[in-house]
Amino acid sequence: MMERYFKLNQVKIPISLLEFLSNKKISSLKEAENTYFNLDEEQKSLLWNMELPMLEVLEAMQRVGVQVDRKKLLILEEEMASELDRIEKEIAEMVGERINLNSPRQIAFLLYEKLGLPILRRGKSGPSTNEMVLRKLLPMHPVIEKILYYREVSKIFSSYVNPILSGIDESGKIYPTFSLTNTQTGRITAVEPNLQTIPIRGKWGRRIRDVFVSRYPDGYILSADYSQIELRVLAHISQDRSLSSALLSNKDVHTLTAQEIFGKKEISEVERDIAKRVNFGIVYGISAQGLSEQLGVDKASAQRFIDAYFRIYPGVKEFIDRTIREARTRGWVKTLWGHRRYLPELFSKNKFQRMFGERAAVNTIIQGSAAEIIKWAMLKVFSRIRERDVFMILQVHDELVFDLPKEDLEWTQEMVKREMEQAVKLNVPLKVDVHWGKTYLEAKG
DNA sequence: CCGTGTCTCTC
């Protein structure tokens, strides 16, 4: 699609950016002009100091592309194709017929009609066969395990192996497209391919990461990611004392939350995992319903976890209440640097819609402010690498990825860590972990 | 061909 522009003193402003900042669809140049002059000072400052400069950074990243080891990927393609073929035959032998394993409907017929397994959950168009359900059915029939494995392999094969192979140019690179204006929260998105969702767990997923390499013969891929950036933003905005002091002293927040929730010092892996999910839940705008699903416990127990959380972190509770109150009166929320999200859902007749609006209000402030911090960091880092052989190749929400010659390794890791950690000043420190290696897989620690 | 639903991957 052609990008539309609004011209102001020789500067071409993409209309998408005006739409993004004003949360409004713009259909004519006249409307763009009105919208621009109706932006408040904070939003104009965002446009000129953040979004327009970011456009240049993203355009540079798109031109630079990402180097792929084509030979490695071709080997992987063959291995996966024969693996898929093997599983398909095994399943056919087991159940006596060939079915399309990509079809949820055919899977459902096999499991619930033919094999008579219990229906644990229904969707809009029939019984569910999603991963959660299948895991519960695992002990009841040996074919379940194979279906799950088929899905794991075929997902990666069709989403990554084929698209990446067909996207490679003569120099062995792929060129994802980044968008600044696609999300409600200010995050950046990537398409064709979506390199923000490259698998990380599982053996086949790791093999995909292993095909992304440096463009320099002896070069490195370097990855720098913020540690707990959303919790740090939450601590900063809410000013909650326990959360802030935990992050100040670099404690493991999930363990600390677990210690407080369960009221003891020694925390098991399971207990820490529960606390971790509660911490995430807060960032997502928690509900007892949602948390109970995540944890596999009843709603009352989930509610008890939430209550316990708010007793330990009362500042967070106040932040959430204040946010929803303000959102209801103004109809919108804003991030630390002033990006707005309008929330008409808050005034819906539908209860779920209203609750959704409340969760989105909380989440947008946290996720959106974190997105702004990374943008500031990208701008600073970009200005320092623009005359060098170091390339910024990806942004994955809390992570920046670089491709660099061997001799720039020390300079880059030191510079990136400093610029990211000092990008903005919060009430709690920002922490960045840096890893590097010959491939993107190695660069993830 | 296109929209909708399901599923699965990321942060």
Add this chain to the structure above:
DNA sequence: CAAGAGAGACACGGG
């Protein structure tokens, strides 16, 4: 049912 933000493959049904 339904925890936030996304991309995208695939099946399927309507046109």
